[in-house]
Amino acid sequence: AERSGRNRFRCFEAQMNAALMRFVQTREALALALQQQAFELHYQPQLDLRTGAVIGVEALLRWQRPGVGLVLPDAFIDVAEDSGLIEPIGAWVLEQACRQAAAWRAAGWPSLVMSVNLSAVQFQHGQLVETVAAALANSGLAPQGLELELTESIVLQEDAALRETLAQWKCQGIGLAIDDFGTGYASFAYLKRFHIDRLKIDRSFVSDLQSDDGSRAIVAAIIQMARSLGLRIIAEGVETLAIAAQLQGMGCDAVQGYLYARPMPAPELERWLQARDN
Ligand code: C2E
Ligand code: CA
Ligand code: CA
Ligand code: CA
Numbered sequence: 001a002e003r004s005g006r007n008r009f010r011c012f013e014a015q016m017n018a019a020l021m022r023f024v025q026t027r028e029a030l031a032l033a034l035q036q037q038a039f040e041l042h043y044q045p046q047l048d049l050r051t052g053a054v055i056g057v058e059a060l061l062r063w064q065r066p067g068v069g070l071v072l073p074d075a076f077i078d079v080a081e082d083s084g085l086i087e088p089i090g091a092w093v094l095e096q097a098c099r100q101a102a103a104w105r106a107a108g109w110p111s112l113v114m115s116v117n118l119s120a121v122q123f124q125h126g127q128l129v130e131t132v133a134a135a136l137a138n139s140g141l142a143p144q145g146l147e148l149e150l151t152e153s154i155v156l157q158e159d160a161a162l163r164e165t166l167a168q169w170k171c172q173g174i175g176l177a178i179d180d181f182g183t184g185y186a187s188f189a190y191l192k193r194f195h196i197d198r199l200k201i202d203r204s205f206v207s208d209l210q211s212d213d214g215s216r217a218i219v220a221a222i223i224q225m226a227r228s229l230g231l232r233i234i235a236e237g238v239e240t241l242a243i244a245a246q247l248q249g250m251g252c253d254a255v256q257g258y259l260y261a262r263p264m265p266a267p268e269l270e271r272w273l274q275a276r277d278n
Helices: 002-035 078-082 086-106 129-140 152-156 160-172 189-195 203-207 213-228 242-247 266-277
Strands: 039-047 056-067 070-073 112-117 146-150 175-181 198-201 232-235
Touching: 002 078, 002 086, 039 086, 039 266, 056 086, 056 266, 070 160, 078 086, 086 112, 086 129, 086 146, 086 266, 112 160, 112 175, 112 232, 112 242, 129 160, 152 160, 152 175, 160 175, 198 213, 203 213, 203 242, 213 232
Parallel strands: 056 112, 112 146, 146 175, 175 198, 198 232
Antiparallel strands: 039 056, 056 070
């Protein structure tokens, strides 16, 4: 018994070491990636469900990791957050996304809105207001051209400073959306107080819309409540025409998903936009 206990401990220790190794190696590689500009943004269109017009794009972070290829954010965002690197990486994302949005708005899509994801950790260090302001100033993007996607965990903190920050952004004209809505615990009462103007219904509910009565009830309730509060709604992860039709019937405003387009590098998205205009 003692022997097997010791083996179990060794096994646990090996796993700990593996996790620590991954953290340290990824952290070093991310720091280097920042220096060497190995990050890029891909952009996924957001469409008005009724008219089919493109209303905006979401910026999604990618990492060109040498010897590995294109790495998706779920493989490194946690390390970026736990190491503090999310701050400079997030600042780069904001700046890059705002520059791209300003360029597209000037090039013939004047009402295009750029959605940028923010991590809760970026709110913890007190530089975020300045970082957002600098990204707008350096790019020349009008604040109306920027929307910040927050998670429910961010607005759940009953925090006066946070409320002040969001009020300030709202006052400037920056849009505020709650990402992955329905997976957390934010109440509708909170959303009003925190100046949120749009809810993004989480992909898990959207993809189950056809098959699961529970998901259908949740989506219907979210849409109805949002409408009665004057909040706009976007559904993410729309993969089929049947789901799009069902969402439209339920009164959803906007959609995003593989049915319309995958996230694409800037030149490809620009060609996609041009092809739609014709
Ligand atoms: P998210 O904000 O919920 O982004 C939506 C994710 O769903 C993206 O994954 C997108 O590529 C994917 N997606 C879009 N349409 C569909 C669809 O029809 N079907 C399916 N199955 N998936 C779809 P991605 O790009 O891998 O990003 C994963 C997550 O990483 C994001 O989830 C977001 O939480 C985070 N993330 C991405 N970029 C950033 C960033 O710049 N900063 C921060 N803090 N987080 C980011
Ligand atoms: Ca998002
Ligand atoms: Ca989401
Ligand atoms: Ca998500």
